Every structure is written in C-alpha cells, then in structure tokens.
Amino acid sequence: MKRRLAEYADVVTTAAESLRANPLRSLLTALGVTIGVAFVSLMGWALGSLDAAWESTLSTLGQDMLYVDKWNWAGGGNWRSVMNRKNITIDQAEEIARRVRAASMVYISADAWGKTVVRADKKASGLVIEGTMARFGLLPSTTLAEGRFFSEMEEQYATAVAVIGDGVRSALFGNRSPLGETIRIEGRPFVVIGVMNKRGTLFTDFLDRTVYIPLPAFFGLYGRYSRSMTVAVKARSPEDLAELRDDLRGIVRSVRMLSPDAPDDFAINEAQVFRDQVANIRMVIGMVGIGLTALSFLVGVIGITNVMFVAVVERTKEIGIRRAVGARRRSILAQFLAEAAMLCVAGAVVGIVLASGLIAAAALLLHKQMEFLLPFVPLDVVALAVGSSICVGVIAGFVPALRAARLDPVEALRYEA
Amino acid sequence: MSAHSPLILLEQVTKDYRMGSEIVHALRGVDLSIEPNEYVAIMGPSGSGKSTLMNILGCLDWPTSGRYILDGTDVSSLDDAALARIRNQKIGFVFQTFNLLPRATALKNVELPLIYAGLSADERRRRAHAALESVGLGDRLFHKPPELSGGQRQRVAIARALVTNPSIILADEPTGNLDSKTGAEIMALFERIWREGNTVILVTHEDDIARYARRILRIRDGCIESDVPNNSPASVEEPAAQR
Numbered sequence: 072m073k074r075r076l077a078e079y080a081d082v083v084t085t086a087a088e089s090l091r092a093n094p095l096r097s098l099l100t101a102l103g104v105t106i107g108v109a110f111v112s113l114m115g116w117a118l119g120s121l122d123a124a125w126e127s128t129l130s131t132l133g134q135d136m137l138y139v140d141k142w143n144w145a146g147g148g149n150w151r152s153v154m155n156r157k158n159i160t161i162d163q164a165e166e167i168a169r170r171v172r173a174a175s176m177v178y179i180s181a182d183a184w185g186k187t188v189v190r191a192d193k194k195a196s197g198l199v200i201e202g203t204m205a206r207f208g209l210l211p212s213t214t215l216a217e218g219r220f221f222s223e224m225e226e227q228y229a230t231a232v233a234v235i236g237d238g239v240r241s242a243l244f245g246n247r248s249p250l251g252e253t254i255r256i257e258g259r260p261f262v263v264i265g266v267m268n269k270r271g272t273l274f275t276d277f278l279d280r281t282v283y284i285p286l287p288a289f290f291g292l293y294g295r296y297s298r299s300m301t302v303a304v305k306a307r308s309p310e311d312l313a314e315l316r317d318d319l320r321g322i323v324r325s326v327r328m329l330s331p332d333a334p335d336d337f338a339i340n341e342a343q344v345f346r347d348q349v350a351n352i353r354m355v356i357g358m359v360g361i362g363l364t365a366l367s368f369l370v371g372v373i374g375i376t377n378v379m380f381v382a383v384v385e386r387t388k389e390i391g392i393r394r395a396v397g398a399r400r401r402s403i404l405a406q407f408l409a410e411a412a413m414l415c416v417a418g419a420v421v422g423i424v425l426a427s428g429l430i431a432a433a434a435l436l437l438h439k440q441m442e443f444l445l446p447f448v449p450l451d452v453v454a455l456a457v458g459s460s461i462c463v464g465v466i467a468g469f470v471p472a473l474r475a476a477r478l479d480p481v482e483a484l485r486y487e488a
Numbered sequence: 489m490s491a492h493s494p495l496i497l498l499e500q501v502t503k504d505y506r507m508g509s510e511i512v513h514a515l516r517g518v519d520l521s522i523e524p525n526e527y528v529a530i531m532g533p534s535g536s537g538k539s540t541l542m543n544i545l546g547c548l549d550w551p552t553s554g555r556y557i558l559d560g561t562d563v564s565s566l567d568d569a570a571l572a573r574i575r576n577q578k579i580g581f582v583f584q585t586f587n588l589l590p591r592a593t594a595l596k597n598v599e600l601p602l603i604y605a606g607l608s609a610d611e612r613r614r615r616a617h618a619a620l621e622s623v624g625l626g627d628r629l630f631h632k633p634p635e636l637s638g639g640q641r642q643r644v645a646i647a648r649a650l651v652t653n654p655s656i657i658l659a660d661e662p663t664g665n666l667d668s669k670t671g672a673e674i675m676a677l678f679e680r681i682w683r684e685g686n687t688v689i690l691v692t693h694e695d696d697i698a699r700y701a702r703r704i705l706r707i708r709d710g711c712i713e714s715d716v717p718n719n720s721p722a723s724v725e726e727p728a729a730q731r
Contacts, residue, residue: 075606076606077607077608077612078604080609081603088591392587392589394575395546395548395581396575396581396604396648397572397575397577397601397605397652398572399568400568400572480549481549484548
C-alpha cells in the first residue's frame with residue numbers, strides 16, 4: 072500500500088512537470104476540452120438562471136392562485152375561435168366571485184395594454200394600466216418598495232390614485248421619489264401613492280411596466296364593458312388547487328351559460344402554465360449545450376490522443392529508464408493516464424475561467440434587462456465539468472498509455488530520439 | 489542466500505529473436521555461475537550476444553529456454569510485475585549513454601528507483617543524497633544532467649544504481665562515451681564499489697576496460713568462448729572520486 076502511494080504521488084508530480092515543460096502545447100491540445108467545459112459551464116449557467124426565473128415567477132404569480140381569463144396565457148388553441156370568445160363582463164366576474172366558496176380570496180381586475188403615461192414633460196409608453204381591487208394589495212406577493220397600496224375606501228370611491236411598477240418609476244421619475252406626484256393616464260390626473268417592488272421575471276416582464284389603479288377608476292377611463300375581466304382566485308392551500316380548479320370551471324361555465332357539450336370559452340390560468348415554456352427552453356438549451364459540448368469533447372479526445380502518442384514516442388527512452396529501475400507496466404500506464412487526465416483538468420480550469428469571464432460580463436452588461444441571469448457558474452456544474460474532463464482525459468489517454476506500458480524495456484532503452 | 493549457491497546461475501540459457509522471416513539465435517545455451525562479490529567482464533564483438541546476455545542478467549528480457557536463478561530465485565518464469573521488482577531491488581544498471589532523465593535534478597534521478605521501491609520522500613532524499621556523496625557529487629545535487637559533464641553524469645547514474653543496495657551492478661560499456669581520463673576515473677569508482685563488497689558485471693568490447701575486472705568472459709556467436717580469471721588487473725588510482 073505504502074509502495075503504491077509513493078509511486079502514485081510521483082505519477083502526479085511527473086505529469087504536472089511534463090505539462091509545465093510544454094505549456095503552449097498543453098494549452099492548445101486541451102483546447103477542445105477547454106471549449107467543451109466552457110459550453111458545459113454556460114449551459115449550466117443558463118439553466119440555473121432559467122430555474123431561478125421560474126422560481127421567482129411561481130412566487131410572484133402565486134402557486135396557490137388561479138386566474139379566470141378569456142385567454143390562455145401560454146397561448147394555444149384555435150386562434151380564430153379564441154379571438155371570437157366573448158369578453159368576461161364585470162357582471163359575470165362579480166357573479167363568479169360571489170359563487171366561489173372554497174377560496175381564501177377573490178379579486179377582479181382588468182387590463183389596458185400599450186398605454187402611455189405622462190408626468191410633466193416626461194412620457195412612458197407601452198405600459199399596462201391595471202384596474203384592480205384593494206385586496207390585491209393584501210397578497211403576500213404584492214410588496215411595495217415605498218408608499219402604500221390603495222384602500223377599500225379609495226377603491227369604492229374610484230379615487231384617482233395609482234401604484235406604479237418599478238419600471239414605470241424609473242422611466243418617469245429617475246431616482247426621485249414619486250410619492251405624492253401627479254401622473255396623467257388618458258389625460259386624467261392620478262396621484263402616485265405607492266411603488267411596487269421589482270417583480271417582473273423572464274416570463275412576466277410586463278409586471279414592472281404596470282400601473283395599478285382602483286377598478287372603478289379604470290372603468291371611468293375605459294368604460295365598464297369594453298374590457299374582458301380577470302377573476303383571480305386564491306386557494307386555501309396549494310393542495311386545494313386542483314379541486315378549486317374543478318369548482319371554478321363549473322361556476323364559470325354556468326355563469327357563461329355554456330351548454331354541456333360546448334367547449335370552454337375561457338381559460339383558467341395559473342403560474343404553472345409557464346411550465347411547458349420553461350421545459351421547452353430547457354430542452355433547447357440542453358440540446359444545443361450537449362451537442363456543442365459533445366462535439367468539443369470529441370475534438371478534445373482526438374487532439375489529446377494524438378499528442379499523447381507523440382509524448383509516448385518522445386519519451387520512449389524515459390519509459391525504458393523507468394522500466395529498468397523498477398517501474399511495472401502498470402506504473403507506466405498510470406503515469407500517462409494521469410498526464411492525459413491532468414491535461415484535461417488544466418483545460419477544464421481554463422474553460423471555467425473563460426466561461427466565468429463571459430458570465431460576469433453578461434451579468435454586468437445585461438443586468439438591467441435580464442435580472443434573472445446568475446452572476447456565476449453553479450458549483451455543481453463546475454464539479455460536473457471537471458469530472459467529465461477527467462473522463463475525457465482517461466479515454467483519450469488510454470490507448471497511448473497502453474502503448475507506452477507495452478513497450479519492451481530493451482527496445483525502449485535502445486531508442487534514440 | 490546460502491553459502492553453497494552462487495549469486496547468478498544460468499543453465500543452458502538460449503534466446504531467439506525473430507528478424508523478419510529469419511530466427512536469430514542470439515544465445516545458444518549459456519551456462520554461467522557468478523559468486524557474490526565477483527568482478528566480471530563480459531566481452532565480445534558486436535553481434536556476439538553479449539547485450540542479450542546482459543539484458544537477461546538484468547531481468548529486462550526473458551530467456552527463450554533454460555533457467556536463470558538469481559540470488560536463489562528462478563526468474564526465468566516470473567511475470568512483468570515480479571521482474572520489475574527484481575530489477576528494482578537486486579539490479580543496478582549503468583549504461584553507456586547514462587540514461588538519466590534530462591529534466592530531473594541529480595537528486596531526483598537517483599531517487600527514481602526508490603520511488604518504485606515505495607520509500608517515503610524523506611527516506612528517498614536521505615539515501616539519494618548519501619549515494620551522490622559517495623560518488624563525489626555531494627555538491628551537484630540540484631544540477632540537471634545537461635548541466636553536468638559526461639563523467640559527472642555517469643557518476644549520477646552509478647549513484648542511481650547503488651542507491652537501492654542491489655545484489656549486482658550491471659554496467660554496459662560504462663566508459664564508452666567518456667574520454668580515457670574520465671573513463672579511468674569511472675573505472676576507479678567501480679573498483680572501489682567492488683572492494684566495498686558489491687558484485688560488479690561489466691559488459692564491454694574494450695580490452696582496456698575489461699582489464700580492470702578479476703574474471704573475463706568472452707562470448708562469440710551466442711556461446712561462451714572462454715572464461716578465465718584475470719590475474720594482472722589494471723591498477724587504479726582514484727583521485728577524482730574523493731573530490
């Protein structure tokens with residue numbers, strides 16, 4: 072045991088020395104591995120970022136929330152028949168809200184898209200005006216950076232107050248506090264009483280471009296019947312969601328007076344509808360990443376095998392000397408395998424550094440637009456990258472190492488470069 | 489090792505090589521016995537089979553037939569790992585071209601056999617240092633072979649051969665790449681090593697070198713042609729080794 076230990080310690084130091092003796096050659100040889108590892112790292116980072124975005128989407132939209140809407144958020148279905156759906160009117164929405172029993176909270180909201188809001192000489196367009204209820208402000212996911220949400224009272228009296236999204240605040244107010252300032256929506260003045268925390272994600276980036284106003288005030292701007300309503304229903308617990316969904320579907324069908332054989336002319340949305348989208352993106356990233364990685368590793372294996380063959384020839388004499396003084400075949404095999412593996416690990420380290428640099432740059436440059444991007448390579452990905460590069464090394468080094476180990480010591484000693 | 493058995497015993501050893509379609513009989517039945525602390529020169533022209541004999545004596549190669557008993561062990565049938573162990577523990581090689589690792593220091597070169605013997609780093613260093621001291625290179629521990637003269641390189645190689653305390657020192661044309669003055673110094677070193685109780689086997693084609701040995705074996709066409717004691721060995725003076 073001790074005998075082996077001394078030998079393997081030497082195997083490692085010898086391998087490191089021979090890499091150091093040819094740093095440029097080592098670097099070029101391991102280029103395939105470097106690039107492969109960089110791809111693995113970038114893929115892991117992209118997937119990690121996506122997961123983080125997904126998590127925050129789930130928590131913003133609420134895992135225990137159902138949203139009755141005219142449209143399915145994730146799209147799908149026959150476009151024409153979906154377009155022809157009748158609006159969910161405020162009367163229907165109120166009826167639905169009244170009939171839902173198994174919910175811990177219900178609120179109604181309506182949205183107007185692509186609107187412009189003006190403050191003094193500044194303008195922000197492409198915004199969403201959402202008329203909603205004071206109850207929305209009570210949801211755990213509704214958190215304010217400053218100010219407060221509007222009250223039941225303000226809602227009932229259609230008070231002209233607004234709570235603005237983080238993106239609206241930065242577009243109209245820069246770094247100043249907007250509390251107490253007046254903004255104009257459709258020409259009418261609203262007083263800003265609160266600013267939402269940043270809550271948009273990859274999937275719901277419009278949330279930060281939304282202005283929340285009391286629902287009656289919304290009707291004052293856009294009329295009671297021009298828009299389709301959304302009925303948001305909060306389950307008592309996430310486990311009740313399936314049951315609630317069934318209840319809700321029956322209620323909406325009855326309120327919409329659908330005949331038993333008619334298809335639903337509405338959608339019950341939840342955060343999970345983005346799951347398919349996430350799965351698709353994951354798959355694309357995964358397939359592209361794995362494809363590129365496999366290709367790079369293949370190039371790496373070929374390059375390393377090649378250079379290891381050269382190294383075996385170059386060091387034939389050394390192999391002979393080592394055999395003469397007592398190295399077994401296995402010692403020689405281990406030595407060249409270690410060298411190939413170490414070459415790959417060195418390549419992997421360069422790849423990780425490279426990927427980290429790219430990621431740091433991306434996180435720095437795109438931070439504003441894509442907040443969900445992680446600023447680092449996830450650690451498990453680093454472990455995976457190093458592990459797989461060791462495998463690449465062993466695979467690439469095996470045949471050359473075997474050739475080295477099988478050299479006849481007499482022939483090897485006689486070899487002159 | 490019992491007092492009755494020789495250190496080396498070859499019985500009807502043959503070695504055949506295939507060269508293309510022809511079979512070359514490099515050794516054609518060699519019988520040889522060498523006692524501990526002998527100083528033997530194996531001589532012969534090139535192609536005589538002396539290198540083959542040396543490779544077999546050094547356990548670098550297997551005989552085609554016959555027996556080779558080294559220090560009481562029949563090594564003719566051992567596998568690779570066992571032969572590697574024998575080479576490591578019982579044989580110290582000295583080559584014509586020194587065969588040092590060019591990138592390693594003198595100390596590291598001498599440590600090499602001890603690595604395969606499984607000694608700890610401290611112990612390796614201590615013994616390698618001592619071996620280099622004994623060949624007069626105590627002040628060159630951290631020089632690499634390209635920074636050393638030919639004679640110094642051969643001393644490093646001799647230190648490497650001695651460091652495991654082997655049963656046999658096997659030297660193949662040890663002065664072949666050295667000028668005659670340096671060659672004489674190296675031969676003086678072998679003389680001392682022999683006097684200290686080691687068994688030394690020289691393989692050479694030079695009479696001047698063989699004269700240092702106490703027994704001279706001549707090989708021709710794969711057979712031992714003559715095996716005679718050398719009653720008038722060359723005298724040695726060893727000035728440089730003490731430096």
